Amino acid sequence: MRLSVNNLACDRGGRRIFEGVSFILLSGEALVITGRNGAGKSSLLEMLAGRLHPVGGKIIWEGAGERSLAECLHYVGHRDALKSALTARENLDFARDFLGNPALSSAEALEAVGLAHAARLPVAYLSAGQRHRVALARLLVAHRPLWLLDEPTSALDAASQEILRGLLETHRSAGGMIAATTHSPLFLSQAKELRIERSRLRAEGDMS
């Protein structure tokens, strides 16, 4: 599979946020998107997720047969999109049914993010980091090749960051693709980096 982004431009609130963003992401690759606050990192992910329309440029998705880009991605944004009144497990059961292509069971996914003990608690009772881990567990209940992650380490302690890193590397080694925004190193092996600067963009080499 191949995601090609050519010369993308983004306007928000009538202002040009970025332009000239280009990169290619292949199966097994990770792209780390960096840049200062307000540079447009989340906006770029929202465009890839189909939530925001580019004002210029193209997003081309190839190699997935009949499946559209939207059908092939998971998006985990700043809002965790969890239902507070439901338990962690119920939230994952819902996602698993809704997304199709089932992968791990909800119980297995919660165990993978170290939250087996919290499966029966309403999400409203969980800490910020625990909620975020439930949101990340959604990645594991349905097979989708492209993971779009907006600051995936936010609110995670060191042990949870290490668990996340393992999940990301496992996904890549199975041919999955990752595009993640971050303000702190993700320590992914041989990741590509895209640094967004307002209307001035610099693509750098590999980052480890």
Ligand SMILES: Nc1ncnc2c1ncn2[C@@H]1O[C@H](COP(=O)(O)OP(=O)(O)OP(=O)(O)O)[C@@H](O)[C@H]1O
């Ligand atoms: N709904 C909106 N309407 C108008 N402007 C917006 C909207 N959402 C975001 N913006 C603006 O777009 C710019 C880019 O925001 P974005 O959230 O993409 O930046 P970011 O690089 O992810 O920032 P951060 O590092 O702080 O998360 C900011 O100047 C922001 O104020």
